[in-house]
Every structure is written in C-alpha cells, then in structure tokens.
Amino acid sequence: MVSMTKPNGRLAFFINDASEVRRILVRRHSKYHKGPGFERVKMLLGNGLIVSDGDVWRRSRTMIQPAFSKKNVHRLMTVMVECCDRRAVHWADLATRGERLNITEETSDFALELILMSIFGDDYENRILTQGDNPFAFLSRDSTRDLSVVMKVRHLRELLTSIIEERRSRSDETHFDFLSMYLGATDKQGRGFSDTELLDELMTLIVAGFETSANTLNWVWHLIAKHPDIEKKLIEEAQRVLPNVSAVNADSLNAMQYTQQTLEEALRLYPPVWLFTRRSHEGDELDDYDVPSGTDIYLSPFILHRTERYWSDPTIFNPDRFAPSDKPSKDRPYFPFSLGPRRCLGEYFSFMEMKVHLGLLLPRFRMRLLDDKEPGLELGINLRSDADIYLQPEER
Ligand code: HEM
Numbered sequence: 001m002v003s004m005t006k007p008n009g010r011l012a013f014f015i016n017d018a019s020e021v022r023r024i025l026v027r028r029h030s031k032y033h034k035g036p037g038f039e040r041v042k043m044l045l046g047n048g049l050i051v052s053d054g055d056v057w058r059r060s061r062t063m064i065q066p067a068f069s070k071k072n073v074h075r076l077m078t079v080m081v082e083c084c085d086r087r088a089v090h091w092a093d094l095a096t097r098g099e100r101l102n103i104t105e106e107t108s109d110f111a112l113e114l115i116l117m118s119i120f121g122d123d124y125e126n127r128i129l130t131q132g133d134n135p136f137a138f139l140s141r142d143s144t145r146d147l148s149v150v151m152k153v154r155h156l157r158e159l160l161t162s163i164i165e166e167r168r169s170r171s172d173e174t175h176f177d178f179l180s181m182y183l184g185a186t187d188k189q190g191r192g193f194s195d196t197e198l199l200d201e202l203m204t205l206i207v208a209g210f211e212t213s214a215n216t217l218n219w220v221w222h223l224i225a226k227h228p229d230i231e232k233k234l235i236e237e238a239q240r241v242l243p244n245v246s247a248v249n250a251d252s253l254n255a256m257q258y259t260q261q262t263l264e265e266a267l268r269l270y271p272p273v274w275l276f277t278r279r280s281h282e283g284d285e286l287d288d289y290d291v292p293s294g295t296d297i298y299l300s301p302f303i304l305h306r307t308e309r310y311w312s313d314p315t316i317f318n319p320d321r322f323a324p325s326d327k328p329s330k331d332r333p334y335f336p337f338s339l340g341p342r343r344c345l346g347e348y349f350s351f352m353e354m355k356v357h358l359g360l361l362l363p364r365f366r367m368r369l370l371d372d373k374e375p376g377l378e379l380g381i382n383l384r385s386d387a388d389i390y391l392q393p394e395e396r
Pocket residue numbers: 049050051061204205208209210212213216267271272273276277335336337338341342343344345346347349350
C-alpha cells in the first residue's frame with residue numbers, strides 16, 4: 001500500500017493488496033463512495049447508476065437489476081447475432097478486396113450498435129439511424145471531452161427525450177428492449193423513473209455497455225492473431241458447439257468453456273476499467289493504516305492482475321489459467337467487473353455478446369497480424385490500445 005498527500009492536500013491510498021481490495025469493495029463498501037474522476041463522468045451521465053451513491057444508487061440498482069436477469073439477456077441473443085451478421089458483410093468485402101481491417105473501429109461499432117439495438121429495439125432503425133449520421137457515433141470516436149462533445153451530448157439528450165415521450169404515449173405496444181424494461185421499473189413505493197432519471201440511466205447504459213466490451217474484443221482479436229494454437233482450439237469449439245447460426249442459444253453459449261476462459265484471460269491482462277477510485281465518507285481502518293473520512297482510494301485490477309506474487313508468468317497469455325480445475329482461489333485478485341454490491345450489472349450480457357461474436361466470426365475469418373509491433377496502452381477512463389489495431393482478414 002502506498003499512502004500519499006495529493007497536491008490539493010487530500011490524503012490518498014493506492015492499494016495493491018488483494019485482501020484489502022476485497023475489504024473495501026465488499027465488506028466495508030458502505031463506508032466508501034465513488035472517488036476522484038467521477039465528477040467529470042457526472043457531466044455526461046448525470047446521476048446514473050455508475051456515478052450515483054447512497055440511497056439514490058440503491059433505489060436505481062433495485063429497479064434496474066431485474067432487467068439484467070439471464071432470461072432477459074437470452075431474449076437479446078437474436079440482436080447479438082444480427083450485429084455479427086452486419087460486421088461479417090463488411091469483413092467479407094474487405095477480405096475479397098485484400099484490404100486491411102481496423103479491428104478497433106469494428107469492435108467499437110459492433111458493441112455500440114448492439115447496445116443501442118438492445119436499448120431501443122425498432123426505434124434504433126426508425127428514430128436514430130434516420131437522423132443521418134448515427135448521433136451516438138461520437139461516443140466511440142471522440143476521446144476528447146471538449147465543448148463540442150458537450151453540444152453533442154445535449155443533442156443526444158433531446159433525441160432521447162423525444163423517444164421516451166413517444167414510448168410513454170404508445171404504452172399499448174409490446175416491446176422487448178431495455179427501454180421498455182426501464183420504463184416499467186418501479187421502486188418500493190411503486191414509483192417509476194422520472195424523465196431526467198431515465199435519461200441519466202439510458203446514457204449510463206450506453207456508455208457502460210459498449211466501450212468496455214469493445215475494448216475487450218479489440219484486445220482479444222489481437223491476442224488470437226498472435227497465438228495460433230489458441231485460435232485453433234477456439235475454432236474447434238465454435239464449430240462443435242455452434243455448427244450454424246440456429247444453434248446459438250443459452251445452452252450452447254454456456255458450453256463454450258474454452259472461449260469463456262480466453263475472454264477471462266484477456267480481461268486479466270487488459271481489464272477495460274483498469275483503475276477504480278473511491279472516497280471514504282466515514283472513518284475506516286485498513287490493516288496498517290487509519291483511513292479518515294474524505295480519503296481517496298485507488299485500486300487497479302490492471303496492476304493486481306499482473307502481480308507475480310499472485311500469478312505465475314503474469315505477462316503470458318494463457319487461457320488455461322481459468323480452466324475449471326484451476327480456477328483462481330479466493331485470494332488471487334481478479335476483479336475486471338469489480339466485486340461486491342457495485343459489481344458490474346452487464347457481466348453476463350457481455351460474456352454472451354463476446355461469445356456470440358467470436359463463435360460466429362472466428363470460424364469464418366482468419367485475422368493476420370500486419371507486423372510484430374506490440375500495441376501500446378492508453379490509460380484513459382478505459383484501457384485502450386494507444387492506436388487503432390489493423391489486421392488482415394481472410395475468409396477461411
Ligand atoms: C467486458 C465488459 C465489461 C467490463 C469489464 C465492465 C466492468 C465494470 C466495472 C469494473 C464496473 C464498476 C466500476 C466501479 O465500481 O467503479 C462496472 C459497472 C457497471 N457496468 Fe459494466 N463492464 C462491462 C460491460 C458492461 C455491459 C455490457 C453493461 C450493460 C449492458 C454494463 C453495465 C454496467 C453498469 C450499469 C454498471 C454500474 C453498476 C453499479 O454501480 O451499480 N457493463 N462495469
């Protein structure tokens with residue numbers, strides 16, 4: 001653990017110890033709120049689930065959690081397949097022409113389109129794509145959060161407000177998408193979300209739900225291209241479990257054990273949320289330190305997932321670490337989706353999405369590396385590659 005006094009005079013701890021991380025995220029979570037950096041995220045997401053704390057967070061989490069049940073996620077599987085089909089058309093075209101493919105952009109477009117279709121259903125085609133350029137596209141392209149982004153966000157919120165109003169007025173129709181589930185959600189007093197709350201939660205869902213999966217898939221394609229032995233096993237599994245598109249269902253996806261391990265291992269090396277921050281709002285004690293109220297806490301899955309004390313040969317990509325017989329013991333720190341009550345709500349959704357993506361696209365396309373250069377890291381809010389990754393697609 002490292003303690004420091006920040007330039008603004010605030011005390012901070014950087015915690016690199018597995019059991020202390022667990023203590024903060026799980027056992028003592030109620031003593032901590034979200035920490036530094038979240039003020040900026042608030043500008044984009046208002047008081048949505050990722051940034052809210054205390055009673056506001058508890059109420060929203062209780063209202064939203066049922067939307068993420070396995071049963072509901074399974075109903076969105078057809079949308080996942082459709083988004084893969086859209087990518088395949090473009091990839092086949094590039095492969096025929098011998099052109100290289102920007103996998104960073106492709107995985108980003110895939111994940112953004114999927115989350116938008118999962119939230120808005122038919123309104124994605126009817127209300128969003130009809131706007132000309134997809135008004136959400138900047139979320140995947142703009143890494144700068146400047147004034148033009150603020151304007152685009154304002155425009156988005158206006159668009160979302162009109163979609164919400166229209167949906168509320170045609171309550172006779174039966175939709176199945178996140179928007180309909182959020183519109184129907186009620187708290188213990190039977191109250192639903194207000195329009196502003198709903199807007200914040202929808203923006204949160206879009207931002208939380210696409211960049212993380214997109215970044216993971218970006219790294220996964222790069223890692224697979226670098227490891228032909230692992231690629232072979234993944235293809236063998238996909239061909240066995242998903243011989244055709246109609247075989248995509250909950251049972252077959254759950255049977256993709258090696259793909260699951262590969263994704264878990266990619267998330268070990270490249271956890272998209274690489275740094276978590278918290279701020280104590282009452283006093284606490286760690287093993288050797290007192291934590292007064294108002295202390296900033298930093299925790300990094302990126303560092304703990306690569307610490308030799310916990311992982312042998314930590315920089316080696318080896319999906320066998322996650323074989324059912326060799327699951328990390330409780331004291332090995334592994335928390336790409338966080339731990340405890342604030343754990344990610346989209347974990348199951350994202351594994352399903354990534355398995356459909358790999359299961360359908362990998363047996364069709366071989367991706368070759370263009371060179372041996374290792375992509376650098378951009379440690380922003382999310383862990384990205386510092387430049388887009390290009391691969392050479394070939395149809396198998
Ligand atoms: C590989 C994919 C993903 C990763 C690694 C990931 C990771 C995380 C992490 C680490 C947090 C907690 C952050 C913190 O406590 O500071 C979180 C929260 C959250 N995630 Fe994910 N996420 C992923 C995909 C998704 C998807 C696909 C969705 C939605 C469809 C989603 C929805 C959420 C929500 C709503 C929260 C806030 C939960 C709360 O505070 O109660 N995530 N995610």
